Amino acid sequence: MLLTSLSFLAFAIITVLLYFILPKKCQWLVLLIASLVFLFYKNLSIGTIIQALAVLLSSYVLGRQIEKNKETKKAKRYLIIGIAIILGILAYLKYSNLFIITVNHILDLFKVSYQFKQVQRVSLIGISYYSLIMISYLVDIYRGTCKSEKNILKLALFMSYFPILNSGPFIRYENMKDELYKKHKFSYDRLCSGLVRILWGLFKILVISQRLGMYVDTVYANLATYNGFYTVIAILFFPMQLYTNFSGSIDIIMGISEILGIKLPENFTTPFFSTSMTEFWRHWHITLGAWLKEYIFYPLLKSTIMQKLNTFCKNKFSKKIGKKIPMFLSMFIMWVCIGVWHGGAYTYIIGSGIIQFIFIFLEDLLGPIVSKINKKIGIKEDVFSYKLYKTIRTYLLFSISMIFFRATSIKNAIKIFLSIFFYNPWILFDNNSIYKAGLDLLDFRVLILSLIVLFIVEKLSRTGSVREKLFKQNIVFRWGIIYALIFGIVIFGCYGVGYDPAEFIYRGF
Amino acid sequence: MLERKFFMLKIVKTAIFLVILFILWVGIFKILWIKDSTSEFFKEPKNTLDIVYVGASNVYIHFNSSLAYKKYGFTTGILSAGAQTPVAIEYLIKESQKYQSPSLYIIDLTKFVNNLNIYTEGEFRNTFDAIPFSWNRFEMINNSLKYSNLKSDEYMNYYFSFFKYHNSWKKITKQNFIEPEELFKGFLLNTETLERKSQNIGYWNKEIESLEKDNYNVLNNLLNYLDKENLNCLFVIPKRGFYLSEIKKMNFISKEIKKRNYSVINFNEIEDLSINSDNDFYNLFHLNIYGSTKYTLYFAKYLHEHYDLPDHRNDKKYNSWDKTYEKLKEHYKELTQKDFEELVEESTLLLNNN
Amino acid sequence: MSKEEIYERLNKVFQDIFDDESITVNENTTSDDIEDWDSLEHINLVVAVEQEFGMKFNMNEVTTMKNVGEMVDIILSRISK
Numbered sequence: 001m002l003l004t005s006l007s008f009l010a011f012a013i014i015t016v017l018l019y020f021i022l023p024k025k026c027q028w029l030v031l032l033i034a035s036l037v038f039l040f041y042k043n044l045s046i047g048t049i050i051q052a053l054a055v056l057l058s059s060y061v062l063g064r065q066i067e068k069n070k071e072t073k074k075a076k077r078y079l080i081i082g083i084a085i086i087l088g089i090l091a092y093l094k095y096s097n098l099f100i101i102t103v104n105h106i107l108d109l110f111k112v113s114y115q116f117k118q119v120q121r122v123s124l125i126g127i128s129y130y131s132l133i134m135i136s137y138l139v140d141i142y143r144g145t146c147k148s149e150k151n152i153l154k155l156a157l158f159m160s161y162f163p164i165l166n167s168g169p170f171i172r173y174e175n176m177k178d179e180l181y182k183k184h185k186f187s188y189d190r191l192c193s194g195l196v197r198i199l200w201g202l203f204k205i206l207v208i209s210q211r212l213g214m215y216v217d218t219v220y221a222n223l224a225t226y227n228g229f230y231t232v233i234a235i236l237f238f239p240m241q242l243y244t245n246f247s248g249s250i251d252i253i254m255g256i257s258e259i260l261g262i263k264l265p266e267n268f269t270t271p272f273f274s275t276s277m278t279e280f281w282r283h284w285h286i287t288l289g290a291w292l293k294e295y296i297f298y299p300l301l302k303s304t305i306m307q308k309l310n311t312f313c314k315n316k317f318s319k320k321i322g323k324k325i326p327m328f329l330s331m332f333i334m335w336v337c338i339g340v341w342h343g344g345a346y347t348y349i350i351g352s353g354i355i356q357f358i359f360i361f362l363e364d365l366l367g368p369i370v371s372k373i374n375k376k377i378g379i380k381e382d383v384f385s386y387k388l389y390k391t392i393r394t395y396l397l398f399s400i401s402m403i404f405f406r407a408t409s410i411k412n413a414i415k416i417f418l419s420i421f422f423y424n425p426w427i428l429f430d431n432n433s434i435y436k437a438g439l440d441l442l443d444f445r446v447l448i449l450s451l452i453v454l455f456i457v458e459k460l461s462r463t464g465s466v467r468e469k470l471f472k473q474n475i476v477f478r479w480g481i482i483y484a485l486i487f488g489i490v491i492f493g494c495y496g497v498g499y500d501p502a503e504f505i506y507r508g509f
Numbered sequence: 510m511l512e513r514k515f516f517m518l519k520i521v522k523t524a525i526f527l528v529i530l531f532i533l534w535v536g537i538f539k540i541l542w543i544k545d546s547t548s549e550f551f552k553e554p555k556n557t558l559d560i561v562y563v564g565a566s567n568v569y570i571h572f573n574s575s576l577a578y579k580k581y582g583f584t585t586g587i588l589s590a591g592a593q594t595p596v597a598i599e600y601l602i603k604e605s606q607k608y609q610s611p612s613l614y615i616i617d618l619t620k621f622v623n624n625l626n627i628y629t630e631g632e633f634r635n636t637f638d639a640i641p642f643s644w645n646r647f648e649m650i651n652n653s654l655k656y657s658n659l660k661s662d663e664y665m666n667y668y669f670s671f672f673k674y675h676n677s678w679k680k681i682t683k684q685n686f687i688e689p690e691e692l693f694k695g696f697l698l699n700t701e702t703l704e705r706k707s708q709n710i711g712y713w714n715k716e717i718e719s720l721e722k723d724n725y726n727v728l729n730n731l732l733n734y735l736d737k738e739n740l741n742c743l744f745v746i747p748k749r750g751f752y753l754s755e756i757k758k759m760n761f762i763s764k765e766i767k768k769r770n771y772s773v774i775n776f777n778e779i780e781d782l783s784i785n786s787d788n789d790f791y792n793l794f795h796l797n798i799y800g801s802t803k804y805t806l807y808f809a810k811y812l813h814e815h816y817d818l819p820d821h822r823n824d825k826k827y828n829s830w831d832k833t834y835e836k837l838k839e840h841y842k843e844l845t846q847k848d849f850e851e852l853v854e855e856s857t858l859l860l861n862n863n
Numbered sequence: 864m865s866k867e868e869i870y871e872r873l874n875k876v877f878q879d880i881f882d883d884e885s886i887t888v889n890e891n892t893t894s895d896d897i898e899d900w901d902s903l904e905h906i907n908l909v910v911a912v913e914q915e916f917g918m919k920f921n922m923n924e925v926t927t928m929k930n931v932g933e934m935v936d937i938i939l940s941r942i943s944k
Contacts, residue, residue, distance in 0.1 A: 006665060143923040188519050293902070299922060301906040310907075319882070327903055442679050479526065483533060491537070496672030 001041050003166055003252045004205055004495065011038065012256055015162075019260055024183035031157055031180070031260070038162035039124055048124050051089055052160070058085045059134045060155050063148035066141045075142055082138045090131040093123035098344035126165025128341060132291055134159055137173045139295055146174040154181055161262075163253035167246055169267040169287035176262075184261030193467050194259035199485045200457070201251025204244040206493030207450050211443060212241035214494065218438030220406065223415060226437050228422035233434075235420070238406050239399050243272065244454070246285075270458045275390035276367075277359040277397055288341070292334050300330040324364075332357050342405070347413060351404030359397050446492050540685050541674045547590045548639035549695040551608070557827065558586040558609045559818050563601055564617025565593040567747040570795050573696045573802065575834040576853065577809035582820030584830060586611070587695030590635035594628055595620045595724070596656060597636050599731045600649035602740070604640055613816055614735075614742045618773070619749070622758040625656035625723050630673075633657070638670045656723060693837045694830070696801075700844050703792045713777045717764065718757035728762060732769050741816075748776040748784055748804060750793040774811075782807055783859045798841070802856045810860075864942055869916075869935050876911050880904065890932030918942060 001008045015034040019027055040048060062082035069075045091099075100116045107114060137158070140146045149155040157180055158173055219226040219234035226234070247268040257264050271283035281289055300306060306326040314322030332354075339353020374381055400417075407413035427433035435441050460466045470478060542548075560583065562568050568589035577585055586609060588601050602614060633653065640646045650667045666672045677685075720728070735742050744766050746759055763773045776782060782803060784790075789800030796804060812818060821827040841849040870888065877886045881899050894900040900908070909925050912934065918941040920928075928934050 140923075143921055145923045294922075294926065298906055298925065301903075302910055302922075302925070307910055310910075323907055440679070479529070483530065486530065487533065487537060490534075490671065491541070491675045491678050493675070496666055496675065 001038060003249050004202060016256070016259055019184075020186045024185075027183060028154065028157055028181045031161065032153060035157060035160040035162040035165075038165060039126065039160050041125075043122065043124060045122070047122060051093065051127075052124055054089055055086055055131065055134055056152070056156055056159055058082055059137060059159070060149070060152045063138055063141050063155075064150075066138065067148040070144070079138055079142045083135055086131050086134055086138075090127060093121050093127060095340070095344040096121060098340075098346075101346075126160075129164055129168055129170065130159050132295075132341075133164075133170060133172075136170070136291060136295060140172065140174060146172075146177070149173070149177070157181075163257045163264065166253060167249040167267075168285070169250065169265050170291045171264065171287075175265070179262045187261065189471075190261060191259050193471070194255040194257075196467050196470070196482065196485075197255035197258065198252050199482070199489065201248040201255060202489050202493070203450070203485055204248030204251065204454070206489055206495050208447070208454060209241050209244035209248060210494035211439065211447050211450075212237045212244070214438040214443070216241055216406070216438075220416065223419050227419035228424035229427050230424075230434075230437055231416060231419045231422075234437075235399050235403055235416070236395075238402050239272075239395065240451070242402065242405075243268075243284075270462055272395060273391060273458070273462065274394050275387055276363055276394055277356065278363060280394050280398060281356070281360070288338070292337060296337055297330055297334045300333060301326060306330060328361060328364075331360070335360075346410055347404045347407050350410065351401055351406075351413075355401040355404065359401065450488070450492070538671055538674060540681070541671075541677045542638070542685075547588065547636065547695075549692055550586050550588045550605070551639060551641065553584075553586055553609070554826075555608055556610050557584060558611050559583040560585040560613045560615060560812070561588055561602070561605050561609060561611045562586065562615040562617070563588045563593075563598050563605075564615075564747075565589065565620045566591045566795060567619050567749060568617050569692075569695050569697050570699065570791070571747055571801050571804050572808065573698075573798075573805040573837075574694045575696065575830055575837055576802065576805050577812075578822070578827075578830040579834045580806065580809050581813040581818065582822040583809075583813070583818035584821060584827065585615075585694075589617075589695065590632075590639075592628055592632035593620065593636045594625065594633070594653045594656075595731075596625060596653040596727050597649050599734045600645055600652070601636075601640075602734070602738075603645050604643070604649075606738070607643075612741060612818065613812070614740055616731075616742060616744050618744050618746050618759065618762055621724055621728055621762055622720070622751075622755040624721070625727070626658055628653075628657060633667060634670065634673065637667055638674075693833050693840075696837075698837060698840055698844075699791055699795075699797050700799075700841075701791055702788060702797055713751075713756060713775070714753075715760060716757045717760045718754065719761050720758055720765075724758075725765075728765065732766070732771070735771070736769070742771055744771060744773040745808075746773065746775040746777060748779075748782060748800070749790075749795065751777070776804070776808075779807075781860065783856075783862075799852065799856075802852055803860060806853070806856055807860055864939075866935065866939070869938055872915055873912070873931065873935070876908070876915050880908050880911055888931045890930065890935060892931040893929065912938070916942060 001011060011034070015030065018034075019030045022030060039052065059082060062078045065078045066075045066082075069078065097118045100118055104115045137146075137155075141148050149158065158171075158176060161171070161176075161180065164171060216234045216237050219230050223231070250267045254264055254266075265287050267286050267288075269283045269286065271280050274280035274283055306329070309326045309329070310322050312322075313325045316322075335353045335357035336349060337353075338356070339349035339351070342348040342352045371381065380386060403416050404410070404413045407416055432441065435444065439447065457466050460469065470481060473481075562572055562574075562585050566589070569587045572585065572587065574585040574587055577583065586605070588605055593601075598616060605611075636653070637646070637650055640649065647668065650664065654664055654667060719725075744763075746763070751759065759775075763775065766773050784796070784800045784803050789796055789803065791797040791800075821830070838849040841847070841852075874887050877888055877897070878884050881897055881904070883897075886897065894905065906925070909920055913919055916938055918938065920937060924937055928937070
């Protein structure tokens with residue numbers, strides 16, 4: 001169910017109504033049923049039921065067992081079995097093709113002419129989210145951070161809470177158990193606040209993201225026609241398209257969750273204001289970063305192997321390098337995991353994994369050197385212009401990495417990158433070349449205007465909730481903004497059937 | 510107590526918010542809407558139409574209702590849209606009954622001979638969009654789309670047309686803010702001639718070929734509805750080019766309708782209409798203003814003579830019809846630098862000579 | 864082992880990890896007080912403390928420790944066992 005679709009709107013309204021009309025005791029059951037509907041919407045089959053049940057049952061049983069056998073070897077064994085089952089199912093459903101492609105490449109390398117065929121597997125929506133969430137549940141029980149859930153239906157709700165299935169955020173059982181199962185009173189203020197957040201999310205997706213997408217899709221699909229500056233603009237547009245879509249989705253589900261009274265962790269905090277890639281990733285998909293740190297990076301860094309490596313490097317090189325090498329090794333592994341999580345293709349592993357690692361690595365390596373040089377030649381680093389330069393640089397670096405994320409293959413990504421160098425700066429100035437790639441003059445106007453709105457709101461949000469600020473204003477302004485938002489979305493949103501006046505035969509026959 | 514007062518205040522506030530939202534919504538979409546003949550129909554005051562004339566483009570291009578009024582004083586509502594699907598006719602009549610109680614319904618038969626799945630999105634919308642929200646509209650859309658190749662989850666776009674029209678902000682012109690200039694009580698004034706002389710025009714024969722099952726059912730349902738409501742109804746086959754297979758089916762339809770005791774006029778078999786294929790057609794299938802003037806004069810006279818229709822020309826309540834006629838004359842003058850009355854006189858003379 | 868003794872040994876670990884001889888920690892010291900104490904150094908620090916005292920923190924403790932005082936409490940509870 002697309003978050004911007006009418007079916008989702010109907011689904012959300014029915015869920016919220018039942019949630020507050022039925023006795024408060026049933027609230028979590030309403031959520032469970034709604035979540036199951038969302039999970040299996042247009043995707044109900046024996047296969048999908050089995051894959052969901054396998055994860056649920058194994059998490060439930062093993063979670064109980066880990067707790068019972070606390071601080072014994074058995075607990076560790078159960079934990080490993082649990083993780084293996086969850087990851088196994090995830091890998092089988094999502095990464096089979098990645099495996100097949102890799103094997104085929106290797107076969108090719110050894111001049112074996114046999115090639116495996118790629119497979120088509122139906123996985124449930126949100127499988128990459130609930131798999132990691134259930135792993136964190138088991139690990140947390142093992143670590144003693146949380147108690148295991150005795151009621152399997154409650155655990156099912158934790159696993160499938162519908163708002164997070166679409167695009168996160170990652171939740172942890174410890175933080176959610178009270179939120180999900182306790183009784184929630186209806187609150188008018190929460191309703192208003194939640195609705196405004198949903199509107200804002202819709203604005204980001206329908207007005208900005210979809211519009212950017214029209215341009216990006218046109219250019220990337222016709223690289224022969226659109227190159228040079230067309231590509232440059234597409235490359236610069238894509239991160240913004242991704243951000244407005246992703247964070248807009250988050251806004252919608254957070255808005256719904258807010259109406260229900262269930263707090264979720266934030267996933268984005270104005271990432272494009274970051275002055276370095278390291279900072280950027282602290283503000284982009286925050287809960288994924290937190291998950292990986294908690295369950296991959298720290299344990300790796302703390303592991304015996306890494307500590308041995310640490311000592312080894314310390315003795316061989318210096319204390320500083322001794323620290324850095326295991327750190328970067330663990331970091332590299334973590335980034336590969338992020339890449340893999342984003343999807344079963346090499347473009348993802350490179351685009352959202354390895355390149356990100358390289359940038360962060362270089363920042364760490366070159367940062368101090370650049371600072372030294374700046375000091376020597378008298379370039380001030382604490383002025384606005386330098387910070388602006390660093391912010392723009394971060395955006396550019398992210399844009400370049402996202403070429404791989406967006407491309408259909410590595411070859412395609414390289415082709416996109418190379419097409420930057422086609423010389424055609426005049427398209428920016430001549431009559432209307434630039435308006436031929438999916439967005440016309442009027443679309444560009446709307447786009448620029450809405451990006452300015454986005455910028456202002458993001459800027460304001462850095463000093464506290466924009467909605468709180470809005471609700472403090474007088475009624476005329478407050479309602480004016482909300483009406484403007486509604487009609488901005490309804491009129492300028494890119495949804496429904498494309499309008500083609502040629503289709504209208506009024507005054508023609 | 511205080512809490513309760515607070516609660517009431519919030520409800521009132523929400524209600525006001527929604528009312529303003531609704532008003533803005535309606536206002537904005539009125540601007541974004543593309544107005545056409547059908548929307549003109551629903552502007553007529555209640556129970557002021559003597560005839561309701563339903564059908565596809567051959568209605569609003571052929572029948573100049575304000576001219577008919579000028580001549581004989583009866584009012585004809587044009588409930589027509591380009592390529593109106595025949596499936597909709599039953600529902601359009603039902604819809605018109607909510608506002609008007611005409612003594613005669615005229616139904617154009619043109620589209621009954623064509624496949625029911627040939628309509629484009631724009632054509633469907635021409636028919637549906639101006640109809641006010643109601644269960645009848647919902648049924649009309651459902652039944653019309655049933656014969657198209659659309660999937661049922663695409664129907665939503667037709668129920669709520671703003672899914673389409675919100676995009677028309679790009680095409681906003683002066684036209685969006687004012688009443689349509691070239692429509693005169695639904696009639697479209699057109700002075701152009703695209704195609705001249707065609708062998709198809711004016712050709713007719715007596716062969717018969719039976720109708721497809723779907724089309725037959727649609728016709729049958731319509732006739733059943735007319736029977737049930739006991740409506741006075743006249744069917745017409747307009748003057749225009751038809752393909753051979755269409756002619757054969759049309760003959761079949763005429764026979765079926767006559768069996769049910771309704772009359773059918775085939776204008777292609779009427780010699781003294783004096784419409785010539787050189788100047789009076791816009792293209793093969795549509796008349797222009799020269800053809801339509803002859804057609805209207807002939808048909809209006811026929812209606813005046815065969816039906817008991819009132820004359821409203823001295824009734825102030827109906828002076829919007831006079832105004833429309835004046836507007837039409839002006840517009841004609843702008844386009845051709847000639848007086849419309851002259852054209853009417855010439856045409857009348859020609860018709861009388863025959 | 865007394866608390867004072869633990870703090871003394873901890874000081875050495877901190878000075879070693881952060882390369883700063885001037886560091887002395889007390890129970891209220893947090894990561895805000897020491898410039899280089901970020902989440903990465905935190906792991907290194909934890910490992911160094913584990914080696915120094917021959918005990919293990921569990922992952923939960925690693926991520927939830929708020930100040931040096933809490934760290935010392937954990938160390939005390941482990942080595943007294």
